[in-house]
Amino acid sequence: MYSYDELFRIFSNHLEKQSFSHNPKELYEPIVYSIAQCGKRLRPVIALMACDLFGGDIKKALPQALAIELLHNFTLIHDDLMDQSPIRHGKETVFKKWDSKLAILAGDALFALAYDYTLQSETHQLPEILKIFNKTALQACEGQQMDLNFEKRKDVLLDDYLEMIRLKTAVLFGTSLEIGALVAGASKKNRQLIYDFGINVGMSFQLKDDLLDLYGMEEVFGKRTGQDILDNKKTYLFVQALSAAGPKARSVLLSYFHEKELPEKEKIRSLKKIFDELGIEKMTGNAISGFLNKGMEKLDMIELPEERKQPLRNLAQTMINRNK
Amino acid sequence: MYSYDELFRIFSNHLEKQSFSHNPKELYEPIVYSIAQCGKRLRPVIALMACDLFGGDIKKALPQALAIELLHNFTLIHDDLMDQSPIRHGKETVFKKWDSKLAILAGDALFALAYDYTLQSETHQLPEILKIFNKTALQACEGQQMDLNFEKRKDVLLDDYLEMIRLKTAVLFGTSLEIGALVAGASKKNRQLIYDFGINVGMSFQLKDDLLDLYGMEEVFGKRTGQDILDNKKTYLFVQALSAAGPKARSVLLSYFHEKELPEKEKIRSLKKIFDELGIEKMTGNAISGFLNKGMEKLDMIELPEERKQPLRNLAQTMINRNK
Numbered sequence: 068m069y070s071y072d073e074l075f076r077i078f079s080n081h082l083e084k085q086s087f088s089h090n091p092k093e094l095y096e097p098i099v100y101s102i103a104q105c106g107k108r109l110r111p112v113i114a115l116m117a118c119d120l121f122g123g124d125i126k127k128a129l130p131q132a133l134a135i136e137l138l139h140n141f142t143l144i145h146d147d148l149m150d151q152s153p154i155r156h157g158k159e160t161v162f163k164k165w166d167s168k169l170a171i172l173a174g175d176a177l178f179a180l181a182y183d184y185t186l187q188s189e190t191h192q193l194p195e196i197l198k199i200f201n202k203t204a205l206q207a208c209e210g211q212q213m214d215l216n217f218e219k220r221k222d223v224l225l226d227d228y229l230e231m232i233r234l235k236t237a238v239l240f241g242t243s244l245e246i247g248a249l250v251a252g253a254s255k256k257n258r259q260l261i262y263d264f265g266i267n268v269g270m271s272f273q274l275k276d277d278l279l280d281l282y283g284m285e286e287v288f289g290k291r292t293g294q295d296i297l298d299n300k301k302t303y304l305f306v307q308a309l310s311a312a313g314p315k316a317r318s319v320l321l322s323y324f325h326e327k328e329l330p331e332k333e334k335i336r337s338l339k340k341i342f343d344e345l346g347i348e349k350m351t352g353n354a355i356s357g358f359l360n361k362g363m364e365k366l367d368m369i370e371l372p373e374e375r376k377q378p379l380r381n382l383a384q385t386m387i388n389r390n391k
Numbered sequence: 392m393y394s395y396d397e398l399f400r401i402f403s404n405h406l407e408k409q410s411f412s413h414n415p416k417e418l419y420e421p422i423v424y425s426i427a428q429c430g431k432r433l434r435p436v437i438a439l440m441a442c443d444l445f446g447g448d449i450k451k452a453l454p455q456a457l458a459i460e461l462l463h464n465f466t467l468i469h470d471d472l473m474d475q476s477p478i479r480h481g482k483e484t485v486f487k488k489w490d491s492k493l494a495i496l497a498g499d500a501l502f503a504l505a506y507d508y509t510l511q512s513e514t515h516q517l518p519e520i521l522k523i524f525n526k527t528a529l530q531a532c533e534g535q536q537m538d539l540n541f542e543k544r545k546d547v548l549l550d551d552y553l554e555m556i557r558l559k560t561a562v563l564f565g566t567s568l569e570i571g572a573l574v575a576g577a578s579k580k581n582r583q584l585i586y587d588f589g590i591n592v593g594m595s596f597q598l599k600d601d602l603l604d605l606y607g608m609e610e611v612f613g614k615r616t617g618q619d620i621l622d623n624k625k626t627y628l629f630v631q632a633l634s635a636a637g638p639k640a641r642s643v644l645l646s647y648f649h650e651k652e653l654p655e656k657e658k659i660r661s662l663k664k665i666f667d668e669l670g671i672e673k674m675t676g677n678a679i680s681g682f683l684n685k686g687m688e689k690l691d692m693i694e695l696p697e698e699r700k701q702p703l704r705n706l707a708q709t710m711i712n713r714n715k
Contacts, residue, residue: 094536145499149492168473168539171495172532175469178502179528186521193517197510204503208496212418215492 068375069125071382074115078108081129082136087180097161097173098180101140104156109386110239111136114247116379117261120371123251130187131196131246137181138200139239142207144174149215178204188250196246203242210235217301221321228306229270237269260365267362268383271355275387277302278351281339283390293335299325303354304347305338311345359387392699393449395706398439402432405453406460411504421485421497422504425464428480433710434563435460438571440703441585444695447575454511455520455570461505462524463563466531468498473539502528512574520570527566534559541625545645552630553594561593584689591686592707595679599711601626602675605663607714617659623649627678628671629662635669683711 087099111132118128147160148170162170213231217223244265248258280295295302411423435456442452471484472494486494537555541547568589572582604619619626
């Protein structure tokens with residue numbers, strides 16, 4: 068079996084062999100730029116890991132892993148534009164480096180290119196791959212819409228928040244694993260289990276992200292502590308706090324949140340104080356462990372020797388233990 | 392065989408049976424709105440006509456016709472946002488009625504939904520349908536990018552302009568026909584011929600649009616005469632004029648085009664005068680006939696009884712003879 072690092076290298080080599088430079092060059096430049104931003108390639112690599120887990124030929128899963136990475140990149144380009152985020156992976160986002168029109172169009176073209184790679188599959192598997200792929204794309208849109216809705220709402224229920232991150236983040240983890248398993252010819256039952264593993268790990272991954280924003284070490288996490296608070300982002304911490312707070316703390320939370328006059332440090336300090344009093348760090352930690360454990364249980368249920376599951380188990384653990 | 396009106400009704404009935412109202416409703420409302428804008432449904436109807444031409448079962452082509460219409464709607468929503476066009480089919484465009492974020496996201500979701508309908512095909516036909524579909528989507532992006540590039544350029548060559556409208560407009564006509572033919576089981580040769588017919592008719596269709604903007608009757612065409620000139624759009628008329636003009640007229644054209652101080656009526660009048668002196672109306676008419684004839688020749692080459700081709704032939708003629 069392959070390690071994460073080996074699969075990362077194999078995927079990166081495969082990616083480098085593709086050419087995305089076509090005409091008109093104005094359209095393809097941001098596509099090349101966006102694909103070159105080297106994140107952790109988590110999604111394509113876990114697709115390959117799932118294929119490997121079920122004894123599949125990872126070469127056959129490479130185009131699908133690539134399709135997933137392109138789909139992911141497409142959502143990032145459009146989301147960054149909608150959220151007006153200037154920086155990603157330490158570099159300017161597409162709309163910032165070029166303009167909004169280009170971000171729209173390059174995203175659209177990436178979406179079409181992603182579908183092109185799904186075609187590199189065995190014909191009998193194509194309908195199912197496409198079905199999963201379409202559903203995932205649509206759910207990503209739905210999750211982003213919920214996120215946009217939350218911006219306009221004062222109050223957000225915990226369940227709504229969890230549904231939003233499931234759609235916006237977790238589903239793509241689940242799908243990546245499921246498609247890898249599908250290519251390997253895994254049974255329907257096992258595909259469902261690996262998908263559920265991905266959903267739960269994806270949920271804990273996002274909650275960890277929310278947690279690190281305020282409780283991570285700035286030097287390690289690489290983002291400014293409390294940035295989500297300054298951006299008025301309703302993260303799990305805030306939504307959990309609203310849910311746990313009594314009437315008084317609740318009204319302070321609601322009034323502080325969209326506060327614009329307060330100095331930045333003061334705003335972060337005040338909200339963190341309420342979070343601390345409510346024990347939000349611990350609650351979030353518990354939620355993260357809860358999802359992680361649920362994910363691991365799904366992995367347990369897959370009838371394969373334990374050692375085959377080890378790479379995915381380790382990865383999930385690493386994703387949750389990370390400090391950045 | 393079916394008439395255009397019959398197929399329009401069959402398609403409309405099929406469309407009405409679909410439900411696009413899901414959650415979050417903020418995302419699906421603009422999708423429902425956009426689909427309900429009743430254009431001529433040209434693209435899906437010609438897909439059905441091509442299926443009918445080759446003796447196929449049009450019921451089988453209905454989901455593909457729908458996929459094409461959704462793809463078309465997706466491009467309209469994003470293009471209207473990029474071009475900042477406030478009105479389409481006499482109603483507010485999506486970005487105007489809601490906002491930019493929603494136009495981006497609803498467009499993306501429509502794109503994914505379009506792919507969902509391609510799945511309603513026979514498995515052995517799916518790879519080919521998808522391949523055509525992806526290519527078309529990508530070419531639409533490329534065409535739109537060329538169009539955006541033209542906005543920034545002073546000079547545009549005739550060939551570049553023709554390539555732009557081929558990608559942005561004509562390809563979707565060709566594809567609609569080809570997919571209809573494919574579903575009917577037409578031969579590769581016949582599919583190519585019907586595609587080429589569509590490309591050429593699509594080209595003449597767009598040139599007619601350019602012509603009507605300045606030489607159509609305002610009351611009939613429904614748009615203000617000369618609107619393209621006021622929008623600084625480099626249409627065929629302008630590009631042809633640049634190509635036909637001597638040095639003096641050319642420099643007047645180039646300097647007038649981005650002129651902002653001139654009263655609107657004066658600007659239209661001045662440019663029209665140059666176009667008239669150069670005989671642009673006639674040249675454009677000739678180009679339209681040229682493409683139309685070339686398209687008809689492709690139709691001639693399809694080895695089927697002439698009466699089967701009559702509906703498509705009539706439609707092409709009607710599209711070009713239109714006054715609006």
